[in-house]
Amino acid sequence: MNKQQLFENIKKKQSFLCVGLDTDIKKIPEHLLKEEDPIFAFNKAIIDATQDLCIAYKPNLAFYESMGVKGWIAFEKTVNYIKQNYPDQFIIADAKRGDIGNTSAMYARTFFEELDIDSVTVAPYMGEDSVTPFLTYKGKWVILLALTSNKGSHDFQLTMDVDGERLFEKVLRKSQQWANDENMMYVVGATQGRMFEDIRKVVPNHFLLVPGVGAQGGSLEEVCKYGMTKECGLIVNSSRGIIYVDKTENFAAASRKAAQEVQAQMAEQLKAIL
Amino acid sequence: MNKQQLFENIKKKQSFLCVGLDTDIKKIPEHLLKEEDPIFAFNKAIIDATQDLCIAYKPNLAFYESMGVKGWIAFEKTVNYIKQNYPDQFIIADAKRGDIGNTSAMYARTFFEELDIDSVTVAPYMGEDSVTPFLTYKGKWVILLALTSNKGSHDFQLTMDVDGERLFEKVLRKSQQWANDENMMYVVGATQGRMFEDIRKVVPNHFLLVPGVGAQGGSLEEVCKYGMTKECGLIVNSSRGIIYVDKTENFAAASRKAAQEVQAQMAEQLKAIL
Numbered sequence: 001m002n003k004q005q006l007f008e009n010i011k012k013k014q015s016f017l018c019v020g021l022d023t024d025i026k027k028i029p030e031h032l033l034k035e036e037d038p039i040f041a042f043n044k045a046i047i048d049a050t051q052d053l054c055i056a057y058k059p060n061l062a063f064y065e066s067m068g069v070k071g072w073i074a075f076e077k078t079v080n081y082i083k084q085n086y087p088d089q090f091i092i093a094d095a096k097r098g099d100i101g102n103t104s105a106m107y108a109r110t111f112f113e114e115l116d117i118d119s120v121t122v123a124p125y126m127g128e129d130s131v132t133p134f135l136t137y138k139g140k141w142v143i144l145l146a147l148t149s150n151k152g153s154h155d156f157q158l159t160m161d162v163d164g165e166r167l168f169e170k171v172l173r174k175s176q177q178w179a180n181d182e183n184m185m186y187v188v189g190a191t192q193g194r195m196f197e198d199i200r201k202v203v204p205n206h207f208l209l210v211p212g213v214g215a216q217g218g219s220l221e222e223v224c225k226y227g228m229t230k231e232c233g234l235i236v237n238s239s240r241g242i243i244y245v246d247k248t249e250n251f252a253a254a255s256r257k258a259a260q261e262v263q264a265q266m267a268e269q270l271k272a273i274l
Numbered sequence: 275m276n277k278q279q280l281f282e283n284i285k286k287k288q289s290f291l292c293v294g295l296d297t298d299i300k301k302i303p304e305h306l307l308k309e310e311d312p313i314f315a316f317n318k319a320i321i322d323a324t325q326d327l328c329i330a331y332k333p334n335l336a337f338y339e340s341m342g343v344k345g346w347i348a349f350e351k352t353v354n355y356i357k358q359n360y361p362d363q364f365i366i367a368d369a370k371r372g373d374i375g376n377t378s379a380m381y382a383r384t385f386f387e388e389l390d391i392d393s394v395t396v397a398p399y400m401g402e403d404s405v406t407p408f409l410t411y412k413g414k415w416v417i418l419l420a421l422t423s424n425k426g427s428h429d430f431q432l433t434m435d436v437d438g439e440r441l442f443e444k445v446l447r448k449s450q451q452w453a454n455d456e457n458m459m460y461v462v463g464a465t466q467g468r469m470f471e472d473i474r475k476v477v478p479n480h481f482l483l484v485p486g487v488g489a490q491g492g493s494l495e496e497v498c499k500y501g502m503t504k505e506c507g508l509i510v511n512s513s514r515g516i517i518y519v520d521k522t523e524n525f526a527a528a529s530r531k532a533a534q535e536v537q538a539q540m541a542e543q544l545k546a547i548l
Contacts, residue, residue, distance in 0.1 A: 062373060062380035068388055069346045096373050099336060100424045106336035114342055125399045125419055127426020145399055150374045152401020155448055159435045174429055
């Protein structure tokens with residue numbers, strides 16, 4: 001999927017919502033545990049209930065890996081289900097991978113070749129040759145960590161170098177030598193508020209994947225105020241705030257309602273540019 | 275396994291070699307492809323042929339994930355095989371994970387609880403709360419990326435801050451507030467040569483996991499000269515240089531020979547401290 005198609009989907013759905021599929025066997029409704037594959041059954045219900053309200057799904061690999069082989073089966077089934085039934089959805093493998101070249105190439109093969117997923121989140125610490133193997137697949141995206149939503153983002157990402165550049169800014173600037181706004185996005189946490197202004201100084205046109213609204217406390221309004229571009233430029237993720245709002249047999253309808261509320265707020269914000 | 279036990283194993287085997295199990299279906303001997311699980315068959319043969327010459331095995335998750343469900347099965351079988359047959363081996367899940375707290379906790383559950391692996395490599399970019407969930411398991415280790423072996427290590431890891439501290443030094447220093455030399459090690463690439471001197475100024479007693487000898491061109495002698503402590507303090511990994519030296523039916527014997535050569539060099543280096 002290219003940038004223009006993504007923007008078209010945003011306009012059509014009046015939404016830039018990504019639903020995070022952080023599916024934890026310990027948190028899903030109890031009645032699903034008697035299903036053959038409870039994780040997939042949960043995801044399928046959530047996807048069917050929210051697909052017209054969002055433009056992306058983000059399975060978080062940690063949650064699937066924690067289930068071992070069963071988890072991988074559920075992950076693959078989820079990806080295939082989205083691709084077959086809702087092919088306009090942008091799929092993000094939230095994996096935060098990154099390793100020496102030949103190893104990153106193997107991760108890229110997994111996500112882009114074997115699973116044909118649109119994008120994967122990548123950690124920048126190991127530099128250029130840990131990221132570029134992910135950039136060799138046409139139509140696929142790297143979503144590079146820049147300024148994350150957690151408290152620990154202050155430990156290293158804000159460190160200022162001798163030239164007055166902070167680490168996250170250096171990541172944004174340097175990585176533009178490897179890629180452009182048609183094959184790279186950046187993770188910027190919704191909790192970072194006004195820092196979106198500084199981000200936009202370095203990457204005025206790139207899409208940003210924004211986790212951290214909802215459970216983590218970020219504000220959608222603030223993110224839009226400081227981070228939105230003429231082509232939206234934002235994919236805002238919500239995981240726990242949508243998928244775990246209800247633990248009864250009505251969980252999917254409840255998730256839909258939660259997604260509708262976010263989508264309505266997003267439609268309001270989109271008025272500024274549409 | 276604690277630090278003292280690791281050192282005892284090093285003394286007993288006169289080796290601080292870790293064999294990296296970067297097992298790629300495209301690189302293993304062809305005759306193995308008719309086995310039910312070629313990846314596990316290859317690993318089993320390599321492990322049986324090298325176990326008395328090394329103190330650790332490091333399966334690289336990327337290579338298993340690229341095979342999807344089959345890869346995970348091979349990974350789990352490999353870990354269980356080592357644990358059952360060679361329980362004195364230190365197992366490293368080379369995964370380079372790291373995410374917000376609840377997600378890192380899921381990765382920790384996978385590697386430490388489900389698979390009972392000794393250690394996992396972790397990327398520091400997201401800071402304290404992305405690392406600490408891995409530190410809640412008694413007897414388990416975090417191996418944090420500090421100064422990696424690849425060219426891209428220069429992109430961000432060497433960036434000097436306004437106080438004259440380079441990023442990898444900040445990672446070493448700050449992370450000591452979260453852990454100590456009984457539950458944390460650091461990845462330092464063998465290609466970094468004299469930089470081991472600078473590393474030892476900040477972490478004089480920690481074990482270092484050192485990839486990059488062999489295929490990547492690092493020198494064992496130099497690593498030992500600048501990085502070895504009184505308790506060795508080094509686990510030196512070789513992957514391609516040991517597991518892919520021969521593609522015939524004799525591959526395991528050839529790998530053993532390659533491991534023997536490295537072990538002999540290590541025994542020589544250990545004379546300095548034993």
